[in-house]
Amino acid sequence: MVGRMDVRRSHDGRVAHVAVDHDAKLNTLNPDLMRDFAATFAALGQDEGLRAVVLTGAGPRAFIGGADISVMAAVDSEAQGEAFIRLVHGCCRAVRDCPVPVIARVNGWCLGAGLEIAAACDLRIAADVAKFGMPEVRVGIPSVVEAALLPGLIGWGRTRRLLLLAETITAARALEWGLVERVAPPGLLDAAVEEWIDMLLEAGPHAIRSQKALIRRWEDLSITEGIAAGIEAFAASWKTEEPRRMLGGFMERKAKT
Numbered sequence: 001m002v003g004r005m006d007v008r009r010s011h012d013g014r015v016a017h018v019a020v021d022h023d024a025k026l027n028t029l030n031p032d033l034m035r036d037f038a039a040t041f042a043a044l045g046q047d048e049g050l051r052a053v054v055l056t057g058a059g060p061r062a063f064i065g066g067a068d069i070s071v072m073a074a075v076d077s078e079a080q081g082e083a084f085i086r087l088v089h090g091c092c093r094a095v096r097d098c099p100v101p102v103i104a105r106v107n108g109w110c111l112g113a114g115l116e117i118a119a120a121c122d123l124r125i126a127a128d129v130a131k132f133g134m135p136e137v138r139v140g141i142p143s144v145v146e147a148a149l150l151p152g153l154i155g156w157g158r159t160r161r162l163l164l165l166a167e168t169i170t171a172a173r174a175l176e177w178g179l180v181e182r183v184a185p186p187g188l189l190d191a192a193v194e195e196w197i198d199m200l201l202e203a204g205p206h207a208i209r210s211q212k213a214l215i216r217r218w219e220d221l222s223i224t225e226g227i228a229a230g231i232e233a234f235a236a237s238w239k240t241e242e243p244r245r246m247l248g249g250f251m252e253r254k255a256k257t
């Protein structure tokens with residue numbers, strides 16, 4: 001296989017650090033690597049002790065440089081095109097379906113399918129040297145799958161700038177637009193990721209899983225349907241002991257002060 005997925009654990013196994021490791025080609029995605037990507041997230045999703053995933057790119061140059069153009073250049077029929085784009089969507093869906101928050105640690109180039117995967121993540125933090133863009137139209141194809149999440153992050157006008165003008169933007173601009181939630185110098189990127197991990201680990205694990213699933217549904221539903229789903233999720237929280245324990249703990253601490 002050209003490229004591989006690298007998975008490590010930290011925080012007593014509760015946090016998975018996943019890297020797309022294809023540094024020589026800016027961590028671009030070929031079909032085998034995309035199958036491995038989706039399978040890696042599906043396997044992590046089975047782990048009930050998992051609390052968070054950090055997704056990054058191997059090496060200093062790229063998060064994910066997009067899909068491998070040499071593979072797409074060999075596509076010769078609509079059926080092959082569909083099979084290829086379904087693999088890209090499969091990676092994004094695997095991230096969205098992962099039951100715990102996935103943080104995109106954007107260490108460098110974040111282009112095309114790579115930006116779609118970043119958009120599928122729950123939180124994005126970028127090195128200040130990272131650059132973002134959707135250059136597909138420059139190679140004769142539209143951006144078609146989780147690019148559909150971009151308007152929710154940055155609005156329709158900025159989405160059009162990325163998709164129609166294929167502008168490349170800096171991390172500072174990505175922060176200003178709301179394409180990422182935080183920017184840090186490369187040397188402080190891991191410390192910033194750790195701060196978010198600590199916040200996730202302090203929260204109720206069932207609540208976080210429920211919240212992620214609900215946000216994902218909200219992205220897909222109208223406001224009315226989304227609120228109805230939220231009411232169901234709130235009631236379902238009491239299927240576990242977590243709200244009793246954590247709400248009760250708050251009341252106990254308050255009574256002591």
Ligand SMILES: C/C=C/C(=O)SCCNC(=O)CCNC(=O)[C@H](O)C(C)(C)COP(=O)(O)OP(=O)(O)OC[C@H]1O[C@@H](n2cnc3c(N)ncnc32)[C@H](O)[C@@H]1OP(=O)(O)O
Pocket residue numbers: 024025026028065066067068069070085088109111112113114135136139
């Ligand atoms: C459905 C989804 C569609 C998509 O995702 S479309 C693809 C979107 N991506 C692109 O169009 C970006 C294409 N790449 C570039 O324009 C440049 O790279 C950069 C500006 C990002 C970086 O330039 P520099 O720093 O000079 O690096 P370098 O020498 O061009 O790249 C290192 C090696 O990586 C290969 N590579 C980079 N991007 C791709 C790609 N998307 N598909 C296949 N190969 C790629 C290069 O060719 C080269 O390889 P070698 O060292 O053998 O010459």
